[in-house]
Amino acid sequence: METGTIVLLVVGGLVLLMVVGLYNNLIRKRNEVDFAFGGMDAQLKKRYDLIPNLVATVKEYATHEKELLTQVTELRAKAVSGNLSQDEQVAVDNQLSAGMRNLMVAVEAYPDLKASESFVNLQRNLTEVESQIAAARRTFNAVVTDYNNAIQVFPANLLAGMLGFTSRQLFSIPEEERQNVNVKQLFS
Amino acid sequence: MVDQDNLKEVYERELKPKLQVLDALRKKVVRRQLLVLLCIVLLAGWFLSGTIETQPVFFWILFAVLVGGSIYFGVKAGSMWRDYRGKYKEEVVREIVRLIDPEWTYAPDQMISPHEYQQSDLFRRSYDRYRGDDLISGTLDKTDFRCSELHTEYRDVSYDKDGKRKERWVTIFRGLLFHADFNKHIKGQTYIEPDTAERLFGKWGQKFQMSSKGKLVKLEDRDFEKLFAVYATDQTEARYILTPAIMEALVNIRKQFGRKMHLSFIGARVFVALHFSKALFEPRMYSSCLRFEDVSFMHALFMMNAIIIKELNLNTRIWTKE
Secondary structure, eight states, rough: OHHHHHHHHHHHHHHHHHHHHHHHHHHHHHHHHHHHHHHHHHHHHHHHHHHHHHHHHHHHOOTTHHHHHHHHHHHHHHTTTOOOOOHHHHHHHHHHHHHHHHHHHHHHGGGGHHHHHHHHHHHHHHHHHHHHHHHHHHHHHHHHHHHHHOOOSTHHHHHHHTTTOOOOOOOOOOHHHHHHHHHHHHHH | OOOOHHHHHHIIIIIIHHHHHHHHHHHHHHHHHHHHHHHHHHHHHHHTTTGGGGGOOOHHEEEEEEHHHHHHHHHHHHHHHHHHHHHIIIIIIIHHHHHTTTEEEEETTEEEEEEHHHTTTSOOOSSSSSEEEEEEEETTTEEEEEEEEEEEEEEEEETTTOOOOOEEEEEEEEEEEEEEESSSSSOOOOEEEEOOOHHHHGGGGGGGGTTTTEEEEEOHHHHHHHEEEEEESSSHHHHHOOHHHHHHHHHHHHHHHOSSSEEEEEEEEEEEEOOSSSSSSSOSSSSOOOOHHHHHHHHHHHHHHHHHHHTTTTTTTSSOOO
């Protein structure tokens, strides 16, 4: 075999190896994003499961908060309906978070409710879930950043463009979730 | 609780008189040691002069006196040193602990057990020598903790080109090991280690960060990332533990103590290892023990227990763990 052919084969082999490596890397990163989204979804579902109990408990004591309770219940129903796009889902969840916070501020006016054992228990579970959601969102953002970086740098961007890898949106983390202590103040 | 601000006043009033008595004892120990040294110098001079065979009987008696003297004063100095050290720990170190919290327990001769050390999983290298002392334990509000000085080493054996065996002791960990009840339920393992790679090579350093302890977790806090590398078996759980507030707190703790730190979150506990290169809570031998700085330093070390619990919000029990 001629030297030129050997060089060509070696170079061709190396290029092929590089393309395979890049492709596998992109797939791995995209799977990580999906996995992280799944993790976040699981935590959000836990919150949906808690809401009916919370609403029932609050309703018993806080008779003047009907409007707020209806709003939270409706948002929950919307969130679990399952026919929302990813962006809509995020918007509903953010509204739900805000609704829950308002509800928690409103219950301050009902000392009997705050003292009830089932409410204290629910509060704890809710704080737990909120912390888990915050953590899952941060994980999601970290892997999405990693994925977006991977598909935008040369030469992976060429391959990503050809194979239809598109960049994903980051979740904006509400200010109150960035401050652990604030959660405590709200719920105390 | 006596803090650093009013420690000086308490030192003058309560600790200084005790330290004055102890310093007199220390001087006695040093005098005995000097006598031993003097006997050894005289004996050595005699041998080196080469006139030992020609000496009369009287000098042989003197020789016996010098040998006997050095043994006697040596033994005496040893027992007096133990007495001095014991009293220092009981009267000074214990008192400092009591000043912080009278409910805390201080055991000068006890240490964090090998089982607890292994449970922390901070240092996986198996040790051949395990030493420690100054165990302090107690509860701060809802959080129980234990902390002691620890020194673990392994024996490194090598052979030179002549086949001669060489042995040396290599330190695995030396410093304070602390562990406390963690306020959240955790299932996996999260480890925080000093980040040398990122400090040396910046962002590129992340490429070199690898550990058998788990996957590298990249976090958002830049100050935190410059100081630490986080490895975890579950990266969402690592973020559940390391909230932005906790990351900030760890940066503060690291800056406050200025020491290398390892942390792990395993089971129901948080483990913190703070590295020191010298023995802690030990009395001075060849200079006065009457020093406020020494007392203040020990106070700061014991306060570490309270600082970690406070900074990491371990008494905040708003999650499902009570």
